[in-house]
Amino acid sequence: MDKLLRSNVSRLLKKLSEHAEIYAPTMEDGVCVLSKLVNNYDDWTLDYVRTTNSVKDIFFPQNEEIMRYKNANNDLNIEPPKPFKERVAFGVRPCDAAAMLLLDNVFLEGEFYDSYYKERREKGALITIACEKPDQYCFCTSFHSSPGATEGSDIVLYPADDYFLVVAVTDKGKKLIKANAEIFENATEKSGIVENYKSMKTPIGNNCSPGELNEKLKNEFDNPYWKKIARRCLGCGNCTFVCPTCHCFAVCDVARGCDGKRTRTWDSCKFQDFFLMAGDHNPRPTQVERTRQRFMHKLNYFKEKYDKYQCVGCGRCVEKCPVGVHIADVITHMKEEL
Amino acid sequence: MMNMTEKMLEQIRDLFEKKNIKLFIGFEKGFEKFSRIPAFAENYDEAKSMIIDEFETPLLAKYLIRELGEVGAGAVEKSERVGILTRGCDYLSIRRLVVDNIILRENLVIIGIPCNGLIDPKKANKLLGEEAQEITVDEKIVLAKGEIKSREINKEEILLDRCKKCIMSKVEESDILLEENMDDMEVSKDYSAVEEIEKLTTEERYEFWRRQFDRCIRCFACRDACTACNCRKCIFDITEPEMLEKTVATSEQFMFHFIRAFHVAGRCTACGECEKVCPVDIPLGLLNGKFKKDIELLFDVDEAGIPAEIEPLGEFKLDDPVEW
Ligand code: SF4
Ligand code: SF4
Numbered sequence: 001m002d003k004l005l006r007s008n009v010s011r012l013l014k015k016l017s018e019h020a021e022i023y024a025p026t027m028e029d030g031v032c033v034l035s036k037l038v039n040n041y042d043d044w045t046l047d048y049v050r051t052t053n054s055v056k057d058i059f060f061p062q063n064e065e066i067m068r069y070k071n072a073n074n075d076l077n078i079e080p081p082k083p084f085k086e087r088v089a090f091g092v093r094p095c096d097a098a099a100m101l102l103l104d105n106v107f108l109e110g111e112f113y114d115s116y117y118k119e120r121r122e123k124g125a126l127i128t129i130a131c132e133k134p135d136q137y138c139f140c141t142s143f144h145s146s147p148g149a150t151e152g153s154d155i156v157l158y159p160a161d162d163y164f165l166v167v168a169v170t171d172k173g174k175k176l177i178k179a180n181a182e183i184f185e186n187a188t189e190k191s192g193i194v195e196n197y198k199s200m201k202t203p204i205g206n207n208c209s210p211g212e213l214n215e216k217l218k219n220e221f222d223n224p225y226w227k228k229i230a231r232r233c234l235g236c237g238n239c240t241f242v243c244p245t246c247h248c249f250a251v252c253d254v255a256r257g258c259d260g261k262r263t264r265t266w267d268s269c270k271f272q273d274f275f276l277m278a279g280d281h282n283p284r285p286t287q288v289e290r291t292r293q294r295f296m297h298k299l300n301y302f303k304e305k306y307d308k309y310q311c312v313g314c315g316r317c318v319e320k321c322p323v324g325v326h327i328a329d330v331i332t333h334m335k336e337e338l
Numbered sequence: 339m340m341n342m343t344e345k346m347l348e349q350i351r352d353l354f355e356k357k358n359i360k361l362f363i364g365f366e367k368g369f370e371k372f373s374r375i376p377a378f379a380e381n382y383d384e385a386k387s388m389i390i391d392e393f394e395t396p397l398l399a400k401y402l403i404r405e406l407g408e409v410g411a412g413a414v415e416k417s418e419r420v421g422i423l424t425r426g427c428d429y430l431s432i433r434r435l436v437v438d439n440i441i442l443r444e445n446l447v448i449i450g451i452p453c454n455g456l457i458d459p460k461k462a463n464k465l466l467g468e469e470a471q472e473i474t475v476d477e478k479i480v481l482a483k484g485e486i487k488s489r490e491i492n493k494e495e496i497l498l499d500r501c502k503k504c505i506m507s508k509v510e511e512s513d514i515l516l517e518e519n520m521d522d523m524e525v526s527k528d529y530s531a532v533e534e535i536e537k538l539t540t541e542e543r544y545e546f547w548r549r550q551f552d553r554c555i556r557c558f559a560c561r562d563a564c565t566a567c568n569c570r571k572c573i574f575d576i577t578e579p580e581m582l583e584k585t586v587a588t589s590e591q592f593m594f595h596f597i598r599a600f601h602v603a604g605r606c607t608a609c610g611e612c613e614k615v616c617p618v619d620i621p622l623g624l625l626n627g628k629f630k631k632d633i634e635l636l637f638d639v640d641e642a643g644i645p646a647e648i649e650p651l652g653e654f655k656l657d658d659p660v661e662w
């Protein structure tokens with residue numbers, strides 16, 4: 001096993017930056033965001049439980065240009081986006097890394113794949129840092145994961161005194177370590193550090209594990225509980241924007257005359273116009289239908305389709321919802337009721 | 339002696355029994371230990387889980403638009419009334435809706451409670467250095483107990499940000515007052531944070547706001563939580579013509595934030611809810627505060643934003659010193 005001295009992290013990031021964009025948790029006016037480092041490779045921080053934005057930002061950004069077009073004298077000219085750069089996300093949490101696997105299901109599986117996402121994923125690596133101190137919002141353990149889990153990561157770093165124990169998970173991770181071997185050291189210690197992280201329990205623990213809830217939810221389309229929680233919801237959608245697994249988007253053109261660009265931006269089932277159709281019909285006219293959609297998608301439809309729940313227990317929506325709409329609450333309530 | 343929660347429940351039962359209300363809006367416990375969340379009761383039984391204590395709560399007034407307002411109609415009389423638990427800040431927000439002709443005061447039954455500031459449990463956790471398992475409040479002293487440590491904290495230190503700037507801790511027009519209003523909380527007008535920004539050069543100021551706005555994810559939670567944001571159809575939701583591109587470019591971010599701030603200027607009650615709900619901690623209070631400060635200075639009013647029939651930016655004078 002290798003180890004990486006904390007004092008060597010900046011060096012590693014700088015070295016990686018020679019051929020890749022580097023993203024790492026940084027403090028910005030007291031808020032910890034996963035942001036792109038440019039010449040400031042010392043700015044990464046360990047002082048966070050979860051970054052405000054999730055790692056999905058790097059592979060499925062809030063907005064992206066998918067093409068530019070020009071139509072001069074009926075001569076249509078379409079310009080695809082420039083090839084993406086290699087990218088390394090450093091300091092990702094295990095829950096976020098696991099969430100990337102769920103996005104892979106959506107964007108890469110089956111006959112059609114999302115070329116933009118695919119290219120970014122192929123050119124991206126995830127260096128995860130195991131969680132030393134999960135907080136009251138974390139419940140990854142309810143989703144068969146843990147503060148030390150490796151699923152979805154290329155490399156996982158396990159914090160110990162003044163270094164990290166390094167576990168290479170994928171071939172990509174192994175190559176990355178090999179290419180930068182001079183920055184890593186041999187770890188001789190044979191302690192149970194990694195196992196400790198893997199068996200660590202979050203404060204909510206695994207009490208909110210949905211189990212077979214998806215089966216039971218099938219018949220609960222009209223459950224009055226949706227109305228009860230929806231009454232509280234402001235419809236701000238911030239639960240879906242901060243979620244590493246939410247992936248709905250809209251495509252829109254920004255054009256002046258016949259010249260313009262086509263962009264893709266995040267959208268949210270919580271917004272009142274998300275489902276508005278031509279002719280002004282809205283099949284989800286109130287917050288009740290929208291709230292039900294969010295939870296049914298996560299706890300039923302997604303599971304039916306991909307055999308996984310669409311939540312990794314990162315706790316962001318829970319921390320950020322201004323009025324306490326809580327997915328673990330929904331799970332526990334439904335488990336008790338059904 | 340009955341505590342405040344019991345007194346409230348008694349009143350609620352009475353209101354439902356006399357068929358005075360069809361709905362009561364208050365608070366109940368959330369999933370986490372100290373989270374208090376909005377609760378809606380259509381009968382006394384549903385209200386039994388409601389609670390009054392000193393932990394952070396969201397404002398309730400905004401829900402009145404959905405429960406009582408008629409989209410596009412202005413305020414209309416309803417046959418059934420809605421009861422609502424109200425502190426000073428909520429009261430200002432309710433008045434905002436009444437003054438703006440969104441709802442009618444007659445449609446409401448206001449249960450007023452005195453308030454001398456709410457506690458932010460996150461701040462308590464921070465001071466304690468771990469997650470508090472128990473928090474008890476005795477006047478101005480708070481005792482926070484965790485699994486390992488326990489600590490006495492001055493309530494001042496862990497007050498909710500918005501309570502530190504409270505301009506109205508009384509409910510002036512309640513239908514039912516659960517306990518006598520206390521003396522107003524001591525708050526001195528504090529524009530020091532705004533002044534800090536004013537001192538910056540134009541370039542520095544631009545850089546500061548660019549950094550803040552670029553973080554914005556445009557969830558519009560700030561708008562959704564704000565009672566001054568009560569337009570029938572928000573300009574940002576209009577797609578034809580598209581007032582705001584969906585792309586999150588810096589220019590668009592500035593556009594959104596300027597317009598939001600301008601639209602609530604003079605009507606913002608300084609409740610602080612927008613800043614509180616922002617998932618990326620953008621200091622919207624600074625922008626709102628700047629407007630408030632300027633209006634107070636330019637129009638010579640004590641407190642800009644207190645809802646009134648005639649407001650500085652809502653009044654037209656024939657002898658206005660400045661031309662339109
Ligand atoms: S639903 Fe909430 S807890 Fe689950 S992954 Fe999304 S943000 Fe995290
Ligand atoms: S964050 Fe909360 S209030 Fe906002 S849309 Fe999500 S559930 Fe509703």
Ligand code: SF4
Pocket residue numbers: 560563564565566567602605606607608609610611612613626
């Ligand atoms: S702008 Fe912010 S502080 Fe002002 S009334 Fe709206 S939510 Fe409250």
Ligand code: SF4
Pocket residue numbers: 553554555556557558559560561612615616617618619620622
């Ligand atoms: S709440 Fe914050 S992130 Fe959301 S739109 Fe308002 S300022 Fe932007």
